[in-house]
Amino acid sequence: MLYIMILLIILLMLLLIRSLMVKRELKSMTKQLMTYNNRDTGKKLDVALFDIHIEGLAAQINRQSDLLLAAKAEQLRTEKELKQMVANISHDIRTPLTSIFGYIQLLEADDLTAEEKQEYVAIIKNRTKRLQALLNDFFELSVIESIDYALQLGHLKMNNLLPEIILGLYDQFNERLLVPDIHIPQDEIIVIADESAVRRVIENLLLNTIKHATGKVSITFLKQQSTAVLMITNKANPLPDNDPSVLFNRFFTVDQTRSGTGAGAGTGLGLSIAKGLMGKMEGKLTAEMTGDHLTMRCEWMLSPRKS
Template sequence: MIHLTVICMFIAVVFLFRLFFMKREMKRMTKQLQDYRYRYIEKKLDIEYFDRDIERLAVEINGYFDSMIEMKVEQKRTEETLKQAIANMSHDLRTPLTSILGYIQLLEDEHLTLKERAEYIGIVKRRTKRLQDLLNEFFELSIVESMDHELQFQTFHLNQSIWEVLMNYYDAFHERHLQVDIDMPDEEIMLYADPAAVKRVVENLVSNVLKHASGSVEISLKEESSSIVFTIRNKTDVMTEQDVERIFDRFYTGDTARNKKGAGLGLSIAKSLMNKMDGELFASLKNHQFIMTCQWKKST
């Protein structure tokens, strides 16, 4: 009986000690949480009393802290990106508008010759077309990135779609004196995707090449074991690795990614469309060759 009493007392003492230390640890954790909430001390919870359940609780709370910190960083990055977006959009729209207004003022001069007047009218038309293209790109990008924008998937001949796009740019390649080397298989490659979206992606990639390429352009399509790969490459002496890393960022203001010839939205639109088709669009720079690659998964 005495032994049983001693054992019970021992268990009670152990339990009380455990309860005491657990309560003290909970107070420490509460104090740390209050510091985090009210004093904005971004420090992870540390524990002195090692209990399995308390350790698990601390791990979960620290994981929540990490998520909150990441959310704050992402929110700040988003705010900075939005500010940059507004600045870039304002610049992109203001530049042609300022030019148009300037030439309209010149056209008010009664002493202009017919040749000068015709020249200025031509410039105004081109600037107006540029402004229209910019607005269309902004509008298209907003639609593509909208959650309500759904693609229409079907199986179609990818070779034929790409050839149709390339033939539309034949004159443009000729005017730019670009030597185009096209490598596509004779056998049909079938792709399950949105045909219109695929054509838009190819159009935007080709348009980018026409703006920046010089010399020769290589275009290829191939079917691999688990994917279909479309590649466009051109020579470049001005593009850097930083440009390549941010080439699809519509708010990037690098000279090569967003020069005077374009707003840089075409590649952003192409990237968004590829993501919606569960495909990939990435860029690389190798031996002064700028390479853009589209990759789709083969349908099973």
Template sequence: MLNVTILVIIALGYVLTRLYFLKKEIKRATRQLNDLNKNITDKKVDIRFFDRDIEKLAKEINNQIDLTKKAKAEKSLTENELKQAISYISHDIRTPMTSILGYMQLLESDEITPEIRKEYTSIVKNSAGRLKVLLEDFFELSIIEQADYPVKIEVIKLNHLIVEVLVGFYEEFNKGNLEPTITIPDHDIIITADPSAVKRVIENLVVNAIRHSSGHVTIRLEKLNTSVQLTISNSVTQLSEQDLHHIFDRFYKADQTRIGKGTGLGLPIAKSLMGKMNGNLTAELIENQLFMKCEWKY
């Protein structure tokens, strides 16, 4: 009977001791979380008392801390991008609006000649057109970036679609005194994607190449071992590696002094559309040549 009593006392002592240290560890973890929440420290929770369940709890708490930090960083980045986007769009809207209002005031004068009036009217129309394109592109990008943006995936003969798009740019190439080098296989190159989205991507990349080429544009379609790749490249003179890092950012223009050279939304729209189709769009600068590569896996 005495032995039983001793064993009970030992067992009770063990339980109470373990309970004491567990409670002490919980209090310590609580203090650490409190310091973390008050930004006194950014250290994650650590434990000193060995217990499998406490270890699991501490691990899950630290995982949640990591997720919270990541969410805060993403929120901060999104807020900064939104502020930057608002700043850019405000600037790009203000420029044509100022022009429109200024020339509208001049058109109210009875002293200007019919020729001058016609010239001013043309300037107002051009400014209004730029404003319309900017707002349409901004609205389109905001729609594309929504999680539930619909894409209709189907089988596409990509070589035929590219030729169809390029025919529509015949006059644009002529105006820019550009004779593009086009390499497209005669046999069918098949991908699964959204035809209208693919067409929009190609159009945006070709427009970008024409606007910013310093003299040469190359369009090449090829079937690789595991993918189909469309490369649209153009010669450049003022693009740097730093510019390349931001080339798909909203409103980014490598040369901010070039007014009227587009909204700066064409490439972000193309990038977003490729992502929606599980494709990929990348940019590479080799010497003085910018390569835009669209890739569809198969």
């Protein structure tokens, strides 16, 4: 009986010591966390006591700290992009508005000839159309990015649609003295997509190419194992940090995307819209840089329906 009592006393002392050690460790963790929260240090929690539960708690607290830091960094990045977007929108809207207002003032002059009035009216119409297109793009991008925006996916025959879209832009290619090298297989290729969205995506990519490209433009459509791929390639200027993904950033304004252009004031919304639409169709739109050539690559899932 005496041995049992001694054993119980020893166990109680061990439990008391253990409890005191855990209490001291928790106080230490609290102090460390307070110092971290006060931004006095960026050091994470250290655990001196070997205890699986306390170590697990410390690990989760450290993980939460990492998540908060990542969220803070994302917030700062978003705020920076938002400020840049506001600046870009202000510039892109103010420029045609200033021009329109200026020509309206010129129209108020009494000594204008009929030809001058006609010229000024034509310029005002052109600037107004540009402003309208810009506002439509901003609206469309905001709609596409909303959760409720859905497309009607179906079985789409790309062999018929793709040549039709390219032919519809023939005049624009011709005006820029561009003769695209087109490769479209004769075998029927059916993808899962929304027709109006596909038209918008391809038109945006081709119009972007027409606007900036010089030299050879290659348009290739091919069938892979489970996907169909459209590739548009032409010579390009170097990109910031050699990162082609910046082309789809709606805040990217420095026009370094294609050769022979230099700086520009475009917002890049056409590519952002195309990227958003491809995502809604569960497809992919990427940009790849190989040497001094840029390739826009669209990828759709093939339809299981047999031709």
